[in-house]
Amino acid sequence: MTQSIFLRITLFFLVTFIGMGIGFYTIHQNLLQEHQHHLETEAGNLLLNLRKSISLSPVLRQSFLKSQGYSIAEPHPDLIDTLQNALVTVPASYPEEIKDSLKEGRIRILKDENHLYVYLTKATPPLLVFKTGAAKESFIPEILFIALLIAFILFYLLIIKTLFPLKILIHSITTYGKEGIYTPIKSTKKDEIALVAHALDNAMHKNQTLLEARRLFLRNIMHELKTPITVGKLSLPFLKKGEEKSILERAFLRMEHLIAELVRVEQITSGALAPNLQTCNPETLIIKAKELLFLGEESIEARYDGHSIYADCEVFVTVFKNLIDNAIKYSTESKVRIVQEHTSMRFYNRGEPWPSGCTLECISEPFFHHNENPHSFGLGLYIVKSIIDAHNFTLRYRYESDEHCFEIDCFNPLIPID
Numbered sequence: 001m002t003q004s005i006f007l008r009i010t011l012f013f014l015v016t017f018i019g020m021g022i023g024f025y026t027i028h029q030n031l032l033q034e035h036q037h038h039l040e041t042e043a044g045n046l047l048l049n050l051r052k053s054i055s056l057s058p059v060l061r062q063s064f065l066k067s068q069g070y071s072i073a074e075p076h077p078d079l080i081d082t083l084q085n086a087l088v089t090v091p092a093s094y095p096e097e098i099k100d101s102l103k104e105g106r107i108r109i110l111k112d113e114n115h116l117y118v119y120l121t122k123a124t125p126p127l128l129v130f131k132t133g134a135a136k137e138s139f140i141p142e143i144l145f146i147a148l149l150i151a152f153i154l155f156y157l158l159i160i161k162t163l164f165p166l167k168i169l170i171h172s173i174t175t176y177g178k179e180g181i182y183t184p185i186k187s188t189k190k191d192e193i194a195l196v197a198h199a200l201d202n203a204m205h206k207n208q209t210l211l212e213a214r215r216l217f218l219r220n221i222m223h224e225l226k227t228p229i230t231v232g233k234l235s236l237p238f239l240k241k242g243e244e245k246s247i248l249e250r251a252f253l254r255m256e257h258l259i260a261e262l263v264r265v266e267q268i269t270s271g272a273l274a275p276n277l278q279t280c281n282p283e284t285l286i287i288k289a290k291e292l293l294f295l296g297e298e299s300i301e302a303r304y305d306g307h308s309i310y311a312d313c314e315v316f317v318t319v320f321k322n323l324i325d326n327a328i329k330y331s332t333e334s335k336v337r338i339v340q341e342h343t344s345m346r347f348y349n350r351g352e353p354w355p356s357g358c359t360l361e362c363i364s365e366p367f368f369h370h371n372e373n374p375h376s377f378g379l380g381l382y383i384v385k386s387i388i389d390a391h392n393f394t395l396r397y398r399y400e401s402d403e404h405c406f407e408i409d410c411f412n413p414l415i416p417i418d
Contacts, residue, residue, distance in 0.1 A: 075128035083110035111135035275312035289321035302338040322380040
């Protein structure tokens with residue numbers, strides 16, 4: 001979940017938003033301090049002009065104050081009640097007599113949204129002097145913050161909306177991996193994600209076409225193989241009883257078994273059919289594999305510990321058969337040694353080490369030959385690896401003491417074992 005690109009983008013925007021909020025809060029506090037300092041300065045200037053006008057008559061005082069840019073209003077109680085204190089604290093720079101007057105309430109410095117007022121409560125008559133625009137605050141930072149916040153959120157939603165088809169893409173791929181069913185995305189957009197979706201749609205269409213061609217090819221091959229087998233079986237009653245007839249009967253039966261086995265292996269390796277899991281006796285599976293390979297007792301040395309494995313028994317016969325056949329085919333002794341330890345099945349054979357660069361991954365590819373062998377199609381280990389992967393088992397390889405060792409760990413945490 002922590003690797004999600006959506007989570008990373010969300011965290012990026014969240015951290016950026018928090019940083020932007022802290023930055024604007026700092027700017028706002030600085031502006032408030034500057035505005036408070038401006039109010040203190042304007043109020044100090046107004047008080048200074050009032051002190052200069054003390055000696056003047058009321059008429060000359062009003063004329064003097066108006067000439068300094070101030071206005072005089074009637075200190076009506078209804079107006080006073082709508083005003084609020086302009087100063088948080090009494091500035092230290094004010095003269096002592098003004099500080100005392102402010103503390104005693106003989107002078108009140110008030111404000112509204114636009115005006116700064118000095119109210120002389122003890123004057124005769126009471127005097128209310130104000131200056132227009134002196135208390136006006138700038139709301140540009142708040143407006144800018146809201147505008148950026150809206151743009152920020154819209155930009156985030158636009159990015160998420162642009163990336164949202166990725167979830168549809170992931171869902172389609174996941175569904176195909178689990179169920180083998182792919183739902184085309186068919187995006188009408190022109191961005192990079194849409195191009196990926198178009199490319200995936202085209203690739204999956206080609207893949208489905210190839211799979212269908214593969215199924216048709218295998219169906220035809222099976223039909224062509226079954227026809228001579230059927231003809232051979234029909235001709236068996238006309239043969240005299242004997243060892244040759246018995247050999248032919250067993251050969252035809254095993255060929256039918258191999259064809260049925262091949263069909264099932266193809267279905268499992270292609271993902272069209274899930275393994276039929278059940279309790280299997282490894283010794284019994286090895287015996288069946290040996291019969292299919294027409295091997296004698298001298299070709300296999302086996303040691304079992306009595307534990308069962310949980311797998312598709314019929315299909316795992318093919319796994320053991322291919323590993324035994326591969327071990328004998330490339331053994332210098334034409335012999336394979338099989339050792340079971342609980343869920344581990346190990347197949348040993350003596351032989352020369354693989355050429356440099358030859359790994360389990362590369363020899364598990366279809367039609368790969370690490371030794372030229374005209375009788376090998378290079379499909380044995382590919383089939384083995386495909387079946388093991390379908391069971392969620394593990395296939396390992398190592399070369400030690402002049403022996404090749406293929407080990408199958410028949411353990412899947414999702415299924416029980418004996």
